[in-house]
Amino acid sequence: MPWNESTRSPRPIPSAYLPPHLRHQPTFTVTIPTSLARSSSRRGGGGGGRGRGRGFRGGRAPNPPRSYGRSRRNFSDDDPNPYNQKIMPEPPFDISEKFDELEVIDDDPSGVNNINAYDETPVETSGFDVPPPVTSFSEIDFCSGLSDNIKRCQFVKPTPIQRYAIPVAMAGRDLMACAQTGSGKTAAFCFPIITRILRDHHQLKSPTKKIDRNGGGGGFSLKTIMACPLALILAPTRELSCQIHEEAKKFSYKTGVKVVVAYGGAPIVQQFRNLEKGVDILVATPGRLVDMIERAKVSLKNVKYLALDEADRMLDMGFEPQVRKIVQQMEMPPAGVRQTMLFSATFPIEIQRLASDFLSNYIFLAAGKVGSSTDLIAQRVEYVHDADKKNHLLNLLRAQRANGKHALTLVFVETKKGADALQSWLSMKGFPSMAIHGDKVQMERERALKSFRSGLTPILVATDVAARGLDIPHVAHVINFDLPRDIGDYVHRIGRTGRAGKPGLATAFFSDKNAPLAKALVELMQEANQEIPPWLNEYTETSHAYGSGGSRSSRFSGVKFGGHNYRRGADNENYDYSNQFEDGTALESYPSQSSPYSSHDSRADFPTSSRADSFHEGFYGHMLDHRTVVASGWD
Numbered sequence: 173m174p175w176n177e178s179t180r181s182p183r184p185i186p187s188a189y190l191p192p193h194l195r196h197q198p199t200f201t202v203t204i205p206t207s208l209a210r211s212s213s214r215r216g217g218g219g220g221g222r223g224r225g226r227g228f229r230g231g232r233a234p235n236p237p238r239s240y241g242r243s244r245r246n247f248s249d250d251d252p253n254p255y256n257q258k259i260m261p262e263p264p265f266d267i268s269e270k271f272d273e274l275e276v277i278d279d280d281p282s283g284v285n286n287i288n289a290y291d292e293t294p295v296e297t298s299g300f301d302v303p304p305p306v307t308s309f310s311e312i313d314f315c316s317g318l319s320d321n322i323k324r325c326q327f328v329k330p331t332p333i334q335r336y337a338i339p340v341a342m343a344g345r346d347l348m349a350c351a352q353t354g355s356g357k358t359a360a361f362c363f364p365i366i367t368r369i370l371r372d373h374h375q376l377k378s379p380t381k382k383i384d385r386n387g388g389g390g391g392f393s394l395k396t397i398m399a400c401p402l403a404l405i406l407a408p409t410r411e412l413s414c415q416i417h418e419e420a421k422k423f424s425y426k427t428g429v430k431v432v433v434a435y436g437g438a439p440i441v442q443q444f445r446n447l448e449k450g451v452d453i454l455v456a457t458p459g460r461l462v463d464m465i466e467r468a469k470v471s472l473k474n475v476k477y478l479a480l481d482e483a484d485r486m487l488d489m490g491f492e493p494q495v496r497k498i499v500q501q502m503e504m505p506p507a508g509v510r511q512t513m514l515f516s517a518t519f520p521i522e523i524q525r526l527a528s529d530f531l532s533n534y535i536f537l538a539a540g541k542v543g544s545s546t547d548l549i550a551q552r553v554e555y556v557h558d559a560d561k562k563n564h565l566l567n568l569l570r571a572q573r574a575n576g577k578h579a580l581t582l583v584f585v586e587t588k589k590g591a592d593a594l595q596s597w598l599s600m601k602g603f604p605s606m607a608i609h610g611d612k613v614q615m616e617r618e619r620a621l622k623s624f625r626s627g628l629t630p631i632l633v634a635t636d637v638a639a640r641g642l643d644i645p646h647v648a649h650v651i652n653f654d655l656p657r658d659i660g661d662y663v664h665r666i667g668r669t670g671r672a673g674k675p676g677l678a679t680a681f682f683s684d685k686n687a688p689l690a691k692a693l694v695e696l697m698q699e700a701n702q703e704i705p706p707w708l709n710e711y712t713e714t715s716h717a718y719g720s721g722g723s724r725s726s727r728f729s730g731v732k733f734g735g736h737n738y739r740r741g742a743d744n745e746n747y748d749y750s751n752q753f754e755d756g757t758a759l760e761s762y763p764s765q766s767s768p769y770s771s772h773d774s775r776a777d778f779p780t781s782s783r784a785d786s787f788h789e790g791f792y793g794h795m796l797d798h799r800t801v802v803a804s805g806w807d
């Protein structure tokens with residue numbers, strides 16, 4: 173069962189749940205709010221997409237169940253109203269997150285996304301005959317079912333990437349799209365796919381055309397019981413696949429479009445059963461998909477729409493062979509016949525070049541600067557010796573709790589073992605936490621995310637498995653306990669906060685071993701109008717331009733993220749690509765890990781200039797004060 177599928181069930185939550193590891197610790201008390209009713213009503217009972225307050229306002233008054241699930245009825249795959257029949261107003265999507273058990277710091281009392289925050293984002297386009305952008309959803313010829321669902325989600329207007337990408341995708345063009353974390357890329361590829369499938373369905377229903385039940389119209393082949401989806405969405409992690417699946421189901425609610433998910437770590441037989449009920453859109457992780465294809469349970473021969481979310485990760489070393497196999501060697505129609513859409517917040521130049529293998533006459537879009545982070549996230553970098561990190565973290569968490577509330581805090585560490593160790597230590601110290609990483613069984617991963625999402629366990633210690641794509645409402649603070657080696661990973665990690673136009677806070681613990689990242693970090697922070705601690709600037713002198721210390725995950729980890737379209741300037745396929753950075757330095761030449769800097773003081777080096785700051789100055793004022801003392805463990 174996918175982790176967020178369980179959120180559908182109306183199982184009651186114990187009113188004073190304590191994680192098992194905390195049950196015998198008298199020092200830790202969970203704050204049971206007296207404001208339970210206030211908390212629920214404040215969210216309007218129809219929280220909408222993953223708790224961001226996008227209930228279906230208007231229509232019948234909702235009466236949400238006391239669960240943090242969405243109603244199974246709302247998301248039935250066996251919808252009785254196929255192919256875009258007239259839809260009567262329905263109750264809201266009941267997918268509000270519940271924070272009834274804890275008082276959490278809520279950055280969003282209104283519950284409404286602040287998409288206007290992206291209004292000033294510049295969008296760069298390249299390619300031939302780029303379809304013009306729209307300014308509203310009503311300008312786009314969606315089917316009425318999808319339009320109703322967009323309203324239900326309370327998406328009042330499109331984000332910049334949606335304004336540009338949706339018309340391109342609706343015109344059937346291939347697309348490489350880059351936009352900041354949390355700015356609505358999922359809808360940008362889901363809306364066109366759903367619309368175009370509905371149009372396909374209409375054509376197939378027409379009396380002049382005969383449905384080829386062996387795969388001519390999506391669904392599955394009767395002869396072979398082989399699922400033949402019309403659209404394939406690939407994502408790098410199980411959790412992200414589940415999330416996209418939930419989103420796509422929400423968008424295709426009552427349209428008749430069937431969305432199925434396939435991912436590893438969960439029983440394959442159940443997933444086969446889901447596929448046998450019919451599938452138009454298959455959301456999958458590459459490994460499980462290859463397995464299913466090799467067992468002849470899925471055929472890609474009918475795929476007309478292919479989307480790669482986190483496309484740079486999918487084409488990175490870890491996934492590229494599998495993705496190449498899926499796209500080029502498993503019967504999928506070739507580029508030019510199918511439509512291909514690649515989306516990510518980061519697109520290193522070399523990955524852009526590689527990606528063009530999968531595309532035909534594509535349009536490139538960049539909302540904001542490629543690989544940049546949003547200035548909605550206030551970024552702090554603090555120098556902390558490795559030996560002091562745990563205490564430093566504890567102090568930050570204590571400071572956050574100073575007003576009696578918990579902030580949802582995501583703590584990134586480098587290793588799985590490190591995640592477990594830090595989580596146990598935090599629990600021992602009385603901080604309700606769970607860990608998520610690749611060595612956990614899927615049920616544990618799901619439980620950890622669910623518990624974090626709900627606010628029951630407001631601290632999640634994670635490896636990069638949680639770095640990309642996850643849209644968890646109300647994450648107030650991302651702490652890079654261990655900085656990643658790759659600046660792209662940093663962008664994705666901090667992007668778990670400051671989403672959908674809301675402000676967020678990210679704190680990084682920097683030590684000498686992170687020196688290779690300094691230059692890229694400084695550039696990124698400058699682009700996002702963050703104030704750079706002077707001591708960090710000094711590290712850049714020995715830090716590689718745009719680089720990182722080399723990454724386990726990225727063969728192109730040193731390639732500049734802050735660039736643009738690799739076709740820029742040439743705007744054609746004949747560009748002479750040398751194996752170089754834009755500044756002319758060769759790939760893979762990283763600086764020494766050692767650093768001459770050993771006696772800096774981070775005190776008082778805190779940014780004040782980003783637009784997220786006014787929020788955080790008030791919200792985390794206690795933390796700002798705190799930061800003036802916590803990083804003082806210097807020689």
Ligand SMILES: Nc1ncnc2c1ncn2[C@@H]1O[C@H](COP(=O)(O)OP(=O)(O)OP(=O)(O)O)[C@@H](O)[C@H]1O
Nearest residue numbers: 221285327329331353354355356357358641643672
């Ligand atoms: N037009 C819109 N109006 C209001 N909210 C929106 C709109 N589009 C998307 N959202 C919401 O914004 C949030 C972030 O969207 P999404 O997860 O698609 O971002 P993303 O760009 O894919 O992020 P990431 O790069 O981290 O994967 C979601 O909660 C989504 O429901």
